Amino acid sequence: MATVKRIPADEIKGGAVVLRFDRSGVPYDYYARDLPAGMVQSVKKILAENHVKFAFVRETAQKEKEEEKNRATRVQALLEHMNQPIAQAPGKTAPEDVVTAREMHDRARQITKDIMSQVRMGNAVDTDASREVVSGLVESCFKNPETFVNLSRLKNFDDYTFTHSVNVAVIAISIGRKLGMSYGELRSLGLAGLLHDVGKMKVPERIINKPGKLTDEEFLLMKMHPVYGYELLRTDSGVPPETVKAVLQHHEKSDGTGYPYGLKEREISKYAKIIAIADVYDAITSERVYHKGIGPADALKMLFAWSGKHFNEVLVKFFISLIGIYPAGTAVMLDTGEIAVVLDSNGGPKPKVLLVTDEKRNRLISPVLFDLASRNAVTGRPYKTILSPVDTDEISINGSEIISRYMLTPPR
Ligand SMILES: [Fe+2]
Structure with missing residues (x-):
């Protein structure tokens, strides 16, 4: 049977299966799997930099080790088989990591729903839970940097607001990672993505869910949501100032036609510019009661057309290169x-x-x-x-x- 053992971080060896460290948010690529021997030195350096003292490693009995190995071989064989030409490919399979990604996305959406519902009932934003969700996403991004952004293709028609929040966090983290942001920066940025619309919980639901065009008065109320979000988060010491600023500015536009303040390009924070792109891309590719989602390729064309006016031009080009031509x-x-x-x-x-x-x-x-x-x-x-x-x-x-x-x- 597998047991968990605490060992000093500087005693980690090749093959160790680390489940967690005594500090959260450590940028470690090998959670729950073997640490390759060649990576031990660089991992120890990262652990020292992150002030990690202890690692919790899994100790597995010999029989279980063999079973795990067999399972890994079966999954590998399945993946190789799926890459064969169509005539030999099985009809109904999904790689294991993709299923796990789906589960993580669902969990993140559920937690986000709970957080937002609490705010709707007049309670404070559970920023601990929010940070936990974002840390999970950032860790996943480091584990699967190539496929992480695809998580945002997971949509949920019934739970749009919450799914959208998770997807904006996913897209923003992907952009930030590609820009070379640090682990801490990615968490602040991801948190802004997850909570960018939390202020909508202070806007009457009938306006949020209204299928038709909003009246001028309703639109004015709707346009207050970045300010409400700012108010909800600014006094929470666990939320970094740059996160709060991005929530406040996520509807500002480069040409000064955005809201709430009509800021110009140079006055808008970098995080807010990233969230704005992620927000619009996910919104226009999502299916809603009152509009059909457009295809990702068309969505990129639209973002490109709006770049320089609504969005930072360089960031849009960068985003397109990240998402790919297809x-x-x-x-x-x-x-x-x-x-x-x-x-x-x-x-x-x-x-x-x-x-x-x-x-x-x-x-x-x-x-x-x-x-x-x-x-x-x-x-x-x-x-x-x-x-x-x-x-x-x-x-x-x-x-x-x-x-x-x-x-x-x-x-x-
Ligand atoms: Fe918004």
Whole structure:
């Protein structure tokens, strides 16, 4: 049976399975898995820098170790198998880390819902719980930097406000990491993402959820939400000032047409500029009662069109390079005639996709994972390539829904 043992941080060895440290928020890439021997020295340096004194490591009995090894081999084999050409690929599987990501996203959404509901009832913002959610997201971003941003493709139609808060945090953290922000900065930025709309809990629900156009009076009230958010957070010593500032400024625009103060580009904080991009990108790609979500590729085009006016131009370009030319959720037509949805953009032209139709455009019963980077060993040519993005309206395919459903399917 596995037991947990506390050991001094400077006694960590290769192969140690660390579950946690005596300090939270340590930028450590190997939680709950073997620490590679070659990384021991650099990890010890990071632990010393973060003032970590003890690590809690898992000690596993021999039999259990073997079982774990077998399981890891099975998962690896499954992943390799899924990367085979379509004819050999299994029909209904999802990589284990993707399922875990879904669980984490769900948990984060649930906690955010509780936090916001408390504020709606007149209570204070539970900033401890908020920071915990954000720390989990930042750790996940460090563990899977390439795929982390795809978490924001997980949508939940019924719980839009809370899902949106988590997604804005995810997108902001991804941008911040790519910008080289420190672990602490990412947590402050992520917290601003998670709580950017907390002030909406002080605006009457009928206005927040009104499907039609708001009256001038209602719009004035709605425009107060950044100020309400600021008021809710500014006296909490656990919330960094830059987080509070970003919440206050997340609707300001570069050309001075934003609210509440009509600030100009140079007066808006960097965090607020990042949150603004994340906020709008997630909002326009989400399905709402009163509007259909647009595809990620079109959303990037819109952000680009607004850059310099609403958003910082450099940050928008940076964001586009981060999301990639075929963002996750984009429907694409392949040279085989099949339609697919991009699952993992890799930032390049050869993403992992979910095939949703066969070559004659008949819908498959369940999506099939295919890696467009895979090549025919004899000819050296790719099996399939993307011809172009497709308008999802035309083919009645909902990219987000397909990804969400795929992620919910447990691996076999
Ligand atoms: Fe907002």
